[in-house]
Amino acid sequence: MVIKRKEFLQIGSLATASLMLPKFLKAFEKPMMVPQGNKVIVVIQLSGGNDGLNTVIPVTNDIYYKGRPKLGIQKKDALLVTDEVGLNPALTAFKGLYDDGSLGILNSVGYPNPDRSHFRSMDIWHSASASNEYVNTGWVGRYLDAQCKGCDKPTQAIEMDDVLSLALKGEESKALALKDPAKLYNTSNSKYFKDITGSHQAGEETVDYLYKTMSETISSAEYIYNQSKTHPTGQAYPNTGLGKDLKTIASLIFSDINTKVYYVSLGSFDTHVAQEGQQKRLFTELNDAVKAFTDDLKKNGRFDDVLMMTFSEFGRRVAQNASGGTDHGTANNMFLIGGGLKQKGVLNAMPDLSDLNEGDLKHKVDFKNVYATVLNKWLAADDKTILGKKFDYLNFI
Amino acid sequence: MAVSNRLKNQHLLWRAGFGPMAENAAALDTLSQKDLWGLLLKTSSKSPEKINVAQGLVDGLFKGVQDVANMQKQELTNEQKKMIREQSRDDLKNLNLRWFDEMINSEAQLREKMSLFWHGHFACRVINSFFQQELLQTIRENALGNFKDMLVAVSKSPSMLSFLNNQQNRKQKPNENFAREVMELFTMGRGNYTENDVKEAARAFTGWGFNVQGEFVFRKNFHDTGSKTLLGKTGNFDGDAVLDILLEQKQTARYLTKKIYKYFVNENVDEPKADWLATRFYDSGYDIKKLLTDIFTNDWFYNEKNIGTQIKSPIQLLAGIRRLLPMELENEQSQLLMQRTLGQVLFYPPNVAGWPGGKTWIDSSSLMLRLRIPQILTANDVMDIRPKTDDDVQGGMMEAASKKLKAAVKGGTANTDWVLVAKIFEAVPREKLQQKITETVLQTKGRINEAVLEKYLNKESRENFTKSAVVNLMCTPEYQLC
Numbered sequence: 067m068v069i070k071r072k073e074f075l076q077i078g079s080l081a082t083a084s085l086m087l088p089k090f091l092k093a094f095e096k097p098m099m100v101p102q103g104n105k106v107i108v109v110i111q112l113s114g115g116n117d118g119l120n121t122v123i124p125v126t127n128d129i130y131y132k133g134r135p136k137l138g139i140q141k142k143d144a145l146l147v148t149d150e151v152g153l154n155p156a157l158t159a160f161k162g163l164y165d166d167g168s169l170g171i172l173n174s175v176g177y178p179n180p181d182r183s184h185f186r187s188m189d190i191w192h193s194a195s196a197s198n199e200y201v202n203t204g205w206v207g208r209y210l211d212a213q214c215k216g217c218d219k220p221t222q223a224i225e226m227d228d229v230l231s232l233a234l235k236g237e238e239s240k241a242l243a244l245k246d247p248a249k250l251y252n253t254s255n256s257k258y259f260k261d262i263t264g265s266h267q268a269g270e271e272t273v274d275y276l277y278k279t280m281s282e283t284i285s286s287a288e289y290i291y292n293q294s295k296t297h298p299t300g301q302a303y304p305n306t307g308l309g310k311d312l313k314t315i316a317s318l319i320f321s322d323i324n325t326k327v328y329y330v331s332l333g334s335f336d337t338h339v340a341q342e343g344q345q346k347r348l349f350t351e352l353n354d355a356v357k358a359f360t361d362d363l364k365k366n367g368r369f370d371d372v373l374m375m376t377f378s379e380f381g382r383r384v385a386q387n388a389s390g391g392t393d394h395g396t397a398n399n400m401f402l403i404g405g406g407l408k409q410k411g412v413l414n415a416m417p418d419l420s421d422l423n424e425g426d427l428k429h430k431v432d433f434k435n436v437y438a439t440v441l442n443k444w445l446a447a448d449d450k451t452i453l454g455k456k457f458d459y460l461n462f463i
Numbered sequence: 464m465a466v467s468n469r470l471k472n473q474h475l476l477w478r479a480g481f482g483p484m485a486e487n488a489a490a491l492d493t494l495s496q497k498d499l500w501g502l503l504l505k506t507s508s509k510s511p512e513k514i515n516v517a518q519g520l521v522d523g524l525f526k527g528v529q530d531v532a533n534m535q536k537q538e539l540t541n542e543q544k545k546m547i548r549e550q551s552r553d554d555l556k557n558l559n560l561r562w563f564d565e566m567i568n569s570e571a572q573l574r575e576k577m578s579l580f581w582h583g584h585f586a587c588r589v590i591n592s593f594f595q596q597e598l599l600q601t602i603r604e605n606a607l608g609n610f611k612d613m614l615v616a617v618s619k620s621p622s623m624l625s626f627l628n629n630q631q632n633r634k635q636k637p638n639e640n641f642a643r644e645v646m647e648l649f650t651m652g653r654g655n656y657t658e659n660d661v662k663e664a665a666r667a668f669t670g671w672g673f674n675v676q677g678e679f680v681f682r683k684n685f686h687d688t689g690s691k692t693l694l695g696k697t698g699n700f701d702g703d704a705v706l707d708i709l710l711e712q713k714q715t716a717r718y719l720t721k722k723i724y725k726y727f728v729n730e731n732v733d734e735p736k737a738d739w740l741a742t743r744f745y746d747s748g749y750d751i752k753k754l755l756t757d758i759f760t761n762d763w764f765y766n767e768k769n770i771g772t773q774i775k776s777p778i779q780l781l782a783g784i785r786r787l788l789p790m791e792l793e794n795e796q797s798q799l800l801m802q803r804t805l806g807q808v809l810f811y812p813p814n815v816a817g818w819p820g821g822k823t824w825i826d827s828s829s830l831m832l833r834l835r836i837p838q839i840l841t842a843n844d845v846m847d848i849r850p851k852t853d854d855d856v857q858g859g860m861m862e863a864a865s866k867k868l869k870a871a872v873k874g875g876t877a878n879t880d881w882v883l884v885a886k887i888f889e890a891v892p893r894e895k896l897q898q899k900i901t902e903t904v905l906q907t908k909g910r911i912n913e914a915v916l917e918k919y920l921n922k923e924s925r926e927n928f929t930k931s932a933v934v935n936l937m938c939t940p941e942y943q944l945c
Binding site for chain 1: 935
């Protein structure tokens with residue numbers, strides 16, 4: 067009853083992607099618009115709302131310990147970076163980076179009228195919209211729109227995932243999502259797909275758009291796959307999801323690929339219950355992967371060219387709950403990592419726990435200021451167009 | 464190219480429903496659009512049977528999850544709360560699959576399609592399965608009725624009141640969220656009222672809430688009885704009065720009509736036509752069936768530029784495949800995985816503005832998956848795509864346990880009734896078969912190069928020929944359009 071796939075679809079690998087680029091698309095084939103500069107950003111999304119107060123710990127603050135009699139991390143256990151600030155004990159590599167002068171800690175990052183729903187708050191961070199606005203494009207996506215009009219391969223931004231996040235969707239351009247270069251190459255490299263793409267005649271706009279996306283995917287998949295093999299990293303990475311992702315990213319950074327933005331996620335940090343074990347497990351994965359990655363970059367002389375940035379859709383409440391966890395909060399801290407940081411260490415004041423909004427931290431820095439800084443100072447892009455208005459730059463780069 | 468009668472009928476079926484089905488696809492050459500429209504109306508005339516999934520704790524003792532938990536915090540243990548949450552999450556999966564099944568198999572195609580439109584218009588994301596099931600029923604019952612009835616019923620549903628925080632909207636401490644979205648998304652659209660109008664409307668909605676049984680209640684003590692001024696009118700308005708005032712605005716008819724035009728006719732709105740429709744919609748007192756009749760019986764709806772130019776939503780795409788290819792899925796839950804990876808899960812809209820649609824459905828990964836799904840379904844292919852992990856441990860849409868997920872990934876296969884599919888084409892001579900199949904599967908003007916297509920056909924038997932042609936045609940960019 068059931069027909070086998072091979073009966074109607076043979077996987078072939080005869081023609082190269084560029085040969086197969088359909089005629090109507092040749093017009094799109096222009097030199098790469100993003101300069102072959104080496105500045106790269108790696109965004110690490112801590113999904114689920116990471117508890118910032120147990121990440122960067124105010125080790126001399128009584129309000130913190132009063133609100134968290136069980137969950138509070140004692141000063142003796144924290145990895146002290148100053149007399150008043152300690153890191154979560156699982157973040158040993160981050161302590162090392164701090165000591166190196168390649169870690170920045172930005173406190174109290176958030177946005178006005180914070181939303182405590184995961185999906186809505188993540189939407190706001192991805193789209194860089196105000197909390198009462200609904201925007202269907204993401205900040206990295208709009209960066210692609212601005213930078214790469216007419217690029218033949220949408221490889222300027224890559225998300226390490228099977229499904230593309232809103233952050234990387236622009237109006238015209240969208241980033242590529244891939245978990246593994248070989249896998250994307252195998253699924254897109256079908257002779258049938260190449261044949262129908264190759265024979266497509268330009269006509270109706272929407273059909274052409276689909277063919278363009280398809281053709282770009284096929285050629286990008288081959289390009290990324292080949293690039294990922296040119297300089298495979300020799301560094302040992304932990305055998306975890308994030309470890310594998312950062313290993314792939316390192317191999318691509320060492321190649322000639324034009325990718326400027328890499329996007330990875332780790333989660334879930336939604337620790338309503340039994341937070342300690344869960345956060346420790348995730349931080350260990352984060353820590354070990356970042357350690358291998360930064361060592362790798364240093365060894366290969368690329369640490370100054372790469373900026374890493376962590377964020378989460380919100381922080382958690384100051385007080386612990388009755389289940390050994392914490393509930394959804396508001397403002398949170400971000401880590402900035404790289405050899406090229408201009409400002410290092412604890413970049414601004416620790417959150418003021420005596421001045422809360424219904425038990426939650428008040429934000430002091432809008433995350434859009436961070437985006438504007440990265441877009442303008444690191445990626446040399448037009449932040450005002452991308453973010454819809456001018457946000458002041460910070461000084462960490 | 465003249466638009467054939469078959470193409471016009473298929474166009475109507477794709478837009479006013481979920482596409483032609485194997486059982487009736489052969490008859491579409493001769494039927495007139497007027498008769499087909501009459502048939503669509505007739506098959507959707509009955510009030511829909513309720514899809515009842517909320518059970519156990521949720522349906523019985525506690526008709527809520529978050530809100531009940533809040534109200535009765537002291538009485539529910541963490542274990543109980545967790546149990547209710549998990550029950551509700553399972554119920555929502557069932558609600559999703561059962562409604563999706565209606566879209567595929569119900570004869571009330573027009574009603575279910577219109578309900579899907581309203582499901583996105585009145586986008587609501589609450590984990591409480593009882594609330595969601597009630598809201599869905601409200602929408603399906605009113606989908607072809609009067610917009611006013613639906614607006615009032617939806618606005619008074621515990622789903623929407625809880626999603627948009629009106630339970631917290633009180634005289635002493637107004638919460639504007641509900642009023643804002645009612646104006647911005649449900650009726651007038653942004654830019655047609657002032658911030659002050661929103662504030663005043665929010666005051667009028669104070670006191671609207673719901674009880675533990677999930678019923679609408681007007682809590683007098685929380686209501687602001689003072690005078691309000693809204694859109695130039697002043698009075699001692701309550702929530703009902705605000706909805707009346709919003710419906711009196713012709714802008715509301717214009718906003719809705721434009722959105723419906725985009726959804727059913729073309730992303731690029733023909734303004735004079737939309738205005739004409741809006742005026743008639745307004746004059747009819749918001750009769751939805753009349754508006755749809757105005758659209759689907761008009762010649763311009765069947766204009767070439769409106770045919771085969773719309774990107775199918777994931778739900779449309781999946782339902783459309785299953786309507787033309789009757790199949791038994793080994794694992795019904797695999798459809799949830801497809802919805803997730805393609806970006807449209809029923810009952811989980813991205814935000815209160817609903818699914819944006821159009822080109823936003825398409826990116827490299829979603830397109831490549833779309834192109835492979837017909838193979839995955841018909842050829843026992845493995846769906847090696849993982850959806851994003853669920854970051855929300857409490858209100859998330861699916862289980863985080865990777866074990867269950869893996870089972871769903873493997874089960875993306877189905878047994879297709881190819882005999883029934885072959886029947887569509889049984890009267891077609893062999894030399895016309897490829898062309899006929901193309902005309903049945905695709906709505907686009909431009910067609911796949913015939914020689915290329917032929918190269919990939921299995922010519923061992925007529926049945927294999929049909930199978931390979933149908934599946935190959937479904938694995939094309941053209942098939943993403945209707």
